Each structure stands twice: as structure tokens, then as C-alpha cells.
Amino acid sequence: MDNPISNQLKRNLSPRLEANRMAILLSTSVLANVVLSFCFVGLMPLKERIPYFVSSNKETGLVQVSSTVAQKFTPTEQNIKYFAAKFVRELLIIDPYRTKSEYLPAVKTVVLGKAKSQVNGFLTADTTLERMAKDPSLERNIEIERITILPSAENVVEAVVKLITLSGNNAAQTETKVVSMHYALEPVKSDAEALHNPIGFYVTQFVIDDELGQ
Structure with a gap:
């Protein structure tokens, strides 16, 4: 047998629970879009060429990025x-x-x-x-x-x-x-x-x- 008080509580809480559920879904959606935006920007090509140096070990064949910083070249x-x-x-x-x-x-x-x-x-x-x-x-x-x-x-x-x-x-x-x-x-x-x-x-x-x- 249904409890009238329990049913009344369910009716009163349902709109509030639904609103909380929608707020959670909306927040999750916004967060996901922000993450996707950062991923998309990361995949875009660089606007500027960034020069770097590599060093190669002739004996092992290992190639590594050097810590040497490229200097801006000024034409003479x-x-x-x-x-x-x-x-x-x-x-x-x-x-x-x-x-x-x-x-x-x-x-x-x-x-x-x-x-x-x-x-x-x-x-x-x-x-x-x-x-x-x-x-x-x-x-x-x-x-x-x-x-x-x-x-x-x-x-x-x-x-x-x-x-x-x-x-x-x-x-x-x-x-x-x-x-x-x-x-x-x-x-x-x-x-x-x-x-x-x-x-x-x-x-x-x-x-x-x-x-x-x-």
C-alpha cells in the first residue's frame, strides 16, 4: 500500500532532482566542449616557424633535440x-x-x-x-x-x-x-x-x- 506522505515527497522532490540532473548534464557538456576546443587548437598548424637544432650520434644513430636556442638572423x-x-x-x-x-x-x-x-x-x-x-x-x-x-x-x-x-x-x-x-x-x-x-x-x-x- 502506497504511503501518501512518501508519494507527496516524491512529487515535491522530482522537479528539483530533474533540475539538478539538467545542471549536471549542462556542466558536463560545457566542460567537454572546452576540452575539445583545446584539442582542436593543438592540432592547428603553427603560425610561425620555430627553428630548433638536433644532434646526431654517429656511432649509435641516436638523434636528439639540442638545448641550443636558435638566434634571430639579421641580414647583412x-x-x-x-x-x-x-x-x-x-x-x-x-x-x-x-x-x-x-x-x-x-x-x-x-x-x-x-x-x-x-x-x-x-x-x-x-x-x-x-x-x-x-x-x-x-x-x-x-x-x-x-x-x-x-x-x-x-x-x-x-x-x-x-x-x-x-x-x-x-x-x-x-x-x-x-x-x-x-x-x-x-x-x-x-x-x-x-x-x-x-x-x-x-x-x-x-x-x-x-x-x-x-
Whole structure:
């Protein structure tokens, strides 16, 4: 036989128990979502490359992460000159085997802003690709005679370049140009950039003129 008092207590406690049960379920759900969020963030790729060193034992083959801390690299003037010269050489050279497949693609990875359209403008004005298609023997060699970081301007490099054009049995044609480049140094963001552009050298604007004094 049911106890009236017991039944009344059950009726009074049921809503409270149900509310407590819902609160526990809600708290558990929130906690689970927080844990999943941290797990998801942990799986996301790093926004910044973090360099580290490893040491290898030649006898045992053991490889361990070294405690040596990588130092931030600051490019010297010589580093900047090297990559500026590389840009000029790859932009101006005509090589039947490497210009279209290697040099021009490399040039387009190190230009920012206005320099992007300037590369296309130079190729159009120079008719580089059209001349290569018409004359498979066409070559243009590059000799960088002088390259200078201008002290009177910020982030500007000037290169004096000799262009030697060859075509079949024709006599070589020689001309000298002055290439002025505005550059920027940007942080390296990927392994591919680290391999091909380790100092983060980018050309933002450039001008190609005839040699001064001519």
C-alpha cells in the first residue's frame, strides 16, 4: 500500500532532482566542449616557424633535440646585395632551357605590390617570351658590374648590369642597364620560403634605365 506522505515527497522532490540532473548534464557538456576546443587548437598548424637544432650520434644513430636556442638572423648588406643580384639576374637573363621553367617563376615569388605588375610590364616591353619563341637560339647573358645599397634612400639597391645578347651566328650585342630596386625584408613563413628565400628579401618596386652617363 502506497504511503501518501512518501508519494507527496516524491512529487515535491522530482522537479528539483530533474533540475539538478539538467545542471549536471549542462556542466558536463560545457566542460567537454572546452576540452575539445583545446584539442582542436593543438592540432592547428603553427603560425610561425620555430627553428630548433638536433644532434646526431654517429656511432649509435641516436638523434636528439639540442638545448641550443636558435638566434634571430639579421641580414647583412652583403646578404641583401646577393639576393638583389639574384633577382636582377633571373629577371634579365634569357636561357632557352631555364628562363620559362625556373628563372621567371623564381622572380615572381620575390615580388610584392607594384613590382608584380612591373615584372609583367618588363616582359611585355622586352618581348622576352615572344623573341624566345621565334628564335630558339636566343640567349642573353648577365654580368653584374656593380651593386650598391644607396645610403641616401631607405631600402634601395642599385645594380649596374651588362647585358650580352647572342643569337645564332650573329655578333654579340652588348648594352648596359641600371636597375634600381626598392626592397623589403619579411619574416619567412614556410619551409619552401626558407629554402629559396631564407632572408625574406622581396622587391616592392623597380626601375630599369640606360646606363648613367650614356
